[in-house]
Amino acid sequence: MRTLAIVGSGPAGFYTAEAALKAFGDAVRIDIIDRLPTPYGLIRAGVAPDHQSIKAVSRRYDQVATDPRVRFLGHVSIGTDVSVEELTAIYDDVVLAVGAPLDRPLGVPGEDLPGVIGSAAFVGWYNGHPDFKDLAPPLSAEEAVVVGNGNVAIDCARILAKTVCELQDSDIVNHALDPLSRSAVTRIHVLGRRGPHQASFTLKEVGELGELERATPIVRPGDFPPAESDAALETGQRRVVEVLRRFAAEGPDAAKPVTVSLDFFRRPLRVLGTDRVEGIEVMKTRVDESGQAVDTGETEIIPCGLVVAAIGYRTSAIPGVPFDDKAGRFVNVDGLISPGLWCVGWARRGPSGTIGTNRPDGFALVERIAATESAKGRTGRAGIDALLKARGVTIASFEDWQKIDAMEISRARAGAPREKIVELTELRKVFAD
Incomplete structure (x- = not known):
């Protein structure tokens, strides 16, 4: 035996x-x-x-x-x-x-500030994992940042953007649903080091962003390469890019109070704040001939009270x-x-x-x-x-x-x-x- x-x-x-x-x-x-x-x-x-x-x-x-x-x-x-x-x-x-x-750390100054949360912890909180039941993510600020360009990042952004009614028939735990119902977050940024052609979203995940009751997905038209370059992509990625191009063309819906901004060509430099997260400084990037992200030297600051790091696990x-x-x-x-x-x-x-x-x-x-x-x-x-x-x-x-x-x-x-x-x-x- x-x-x-x-x-x-x-x-x-x-x-x-x-x-x-x-x-x-x-x-x-x-x-x-x-x-x-x-x-x-x-x-x-x-x-x-x-x-x-x-x-x-x-x-x-x-x-x-x-x-x-x-x-x-x-x-x-x-x-x-x-x-x-x-x-x-x-x-x-x-x-x-x-x-x-375990979450892979951001590896930038300020990542230990209160308000910086790994996606494993954040997902575990709203999914009812015993290890994260007491997480209490800060939801009092108007802006939140999710770092990552994969499905987990989209999941975190979508949960932040959904209404209570949209989540009612899910198995999200009440200890997460209650504070989310009172959340002040209305602007969600999803940061990716590279561009739409390199995003790791699946079609289902990115498509759901266009079906939210109170939230609009936003993509900058200038983040796309020429449309003819889409033909070289594999079928699945090409369809993802088609959806992203549609988001860019449609722009924000004035009737929806929440935005989910897919901020391509941005990588975190440092988290700002003293006693808690107050913002994140990012480096603008571009993709070189080998498909890797390289710095442009230009930075910007995104004010926020919550940073979710969805950049991988260990x-x-x-x-x-x-x-x-x-x-x-x-x-x-x-x-x-x-x-x-x-x-x-x-x-x-x-x-x-x-x-x-x-x-x-x-x-x-x-x-x-x-x-x-x-x-x-x-x-x-x-x-x-x-x-x-x-x-x-x-x-x-x-x-x-x-x-x-x-x-x-x-x-x-x-x-x-x-x-x-x-x-x-x-x-x-x-x-x-």
Whole structure:
């Protein structure tokens, strides 16, 4: 019997478990370990609350989690409750699927001022992640800046721009919806170092900016290269640029009080303020022949009371596991860290690709695992159960999660799918008895 521990219950973890079930059949037992008592990782706490169709992928993960060959061990912290070294002694193979939950820092003076928030924290706040329930982003200023030109930056800007009615049927938590309903923010700037041709938005994300009830997307016409140059773009990027050109041609809608300005060719130089954020100084840039952003020497200041840095993520380092600090991921060769220890998803390749990208990644990793030495006779479930019991660790099972799920659904406001429980003390009451 092959024993497999997967650390992390997000998309990468569940796709890896699905692949292992298919590869090993009845000859495998899988434990999916997570530090939170709630599964699904990025699906639950990272996907925008108004993108419920994307979150529906969790139903597929349910089929994996309820397979008798699989267990969910929630509320187990790696490095505190059990070490990676101990896991590799208990299981034949250990896969780190912990994602990249940490924000990449802006790396400019003033980034430590109150009011500068990483996108992982901001997204976690409005998505009900227990780590960020007390964030309280400053929403009293009229202007906010989001640094980044990817989908996460668009998500943050869109949530700031939407009305309560637009968010009512999402699973945004009430502790975020209430202050957002009182927000004074009416001008949102989304900064990108390069231009429309290099933006990393997907068509769906950028298109949604044109459908907001009270907000208008603004793009400067002068930020575009000649229209004939669009023909050289790949189809997806060309369609994104078409939408951006439409925004530029239409200009602001005087009937809408909020603007979302896509400020291309701007990179942050420093955050301004004394006791809190008061503005951000940016360098104007241009794109050279190689497609890289270069400084023009011209700067400008954007007044603001909130800065959200959405410029990428990093994996959390784990004691005893080689870590590439520059790349923000574990040191590995095609997913192999050391004999019996593997990584997958963002923990392997860094924060790139979509949720679906993790499926082929997980299946490819299991192929490599299957090609290595077969079962080593490790204790597996019996071993981890005995160790955690001896240390007084209370495990949240998948059945416990189903109870939490039912509670959240029952607490939902009108039209919403759920109201997430964000207090760990309250969550523990479900499985601590």
